[in-house]
Amino acid sequence: MNGEREGARPVVLLLSGPNLDLLGDRQPQVYGGLTLEAHVAAARSRATACGVVLEHFQSNAEAALVEAVHGARGRAAAIIVNAAALTHYSWSLADALAAYDGVVVELHLSNPAGREPWRHRSVVAPVARGTIAGFGGLGYELAVEAAARLIAEGPNPAP
Numbered sequence: 001m002n003g004e005r006e007g008a009r010p011v012v013l014l015l016s017g018p019n020l021d022l023l024g025d026r027q028p029q030v031y032g033g034l035t036l037e038a039h040v041a042a043a044r045s046r047a048t049a050c051g052v053v054l055e056h057f058q059s060n061a062e063a064a065l066v067e068a069v070h071g072a073r074g075r076a077a078a079i080i081v082n083a084a085a086l087t088h089y090s091w092s093l094a095d096a097l098a099a100y101d102g103v104v105v106e107l108h109l110s111n112p113a114g115r116e117p118w119r120h121r122s123v124v125a126p127v128a129r130g131t132i133a134g135f136g137g138l139g140y141e142l143a144v145e146a147a148a149r150l151i152a153e154g155p156n157p158a159p
C-alpha cells in the first residue's frame, strides 16, 4: 500500500462509534470511569512507543464513520474500530471495512459475548483480523500494539 505513512511512521486510525463520547458518564459499571479522551491518550502514547501515529475520529453517525473508513483507504495502514452498537448491525460499515486494504482490529471495552444476546453478533468481526474485547481501557493499548505488529509483519496473516 502506498501513501499510508506520515514520514516514516505508519498511520493507525482509531474509530469510535455512537455514544462512546459519553464514556466516563455512561454506565461506568459496564464501561469504566475513564473518558474517551483518556483512552485515546493511552492509545496515543502506546502508538508513539510502537512507532506508529494514532489518529482518532468519533461520531454518533453511521455515515460519518463509513466516510472515515473511505478516507483511510491508501492513507492509514490500520484501522482500530470500536463501532459500539453499530458493531451489531451496520452492514454499511462492514462493507466499507471490507473495501479497506489495511489491517482492521475490532475493539470493545466490554465483552459483548457475555452480555445481551443482541450483542453476540458482530458484523465487523468477519472483516477484522481479530477482536480485542472485555479488557476495559487496557484494550486500547492492546489494540494499538496488535495493529503496529501486524503492520510490521506485512500483508501475510500470522499463522
Ligand code: DQA
Binding pocket: 018, 019, 020, 082, 083, 084, 085, 086, 087, 107, 108, 109, 110, 111, 112, 119
Ligand atoms: C461496546 C459494546 C457494544 O455492544 C455497545 O453498544 C457499545 C460499546 C464496548 O466497547 O464494549 O456502545 O462497543
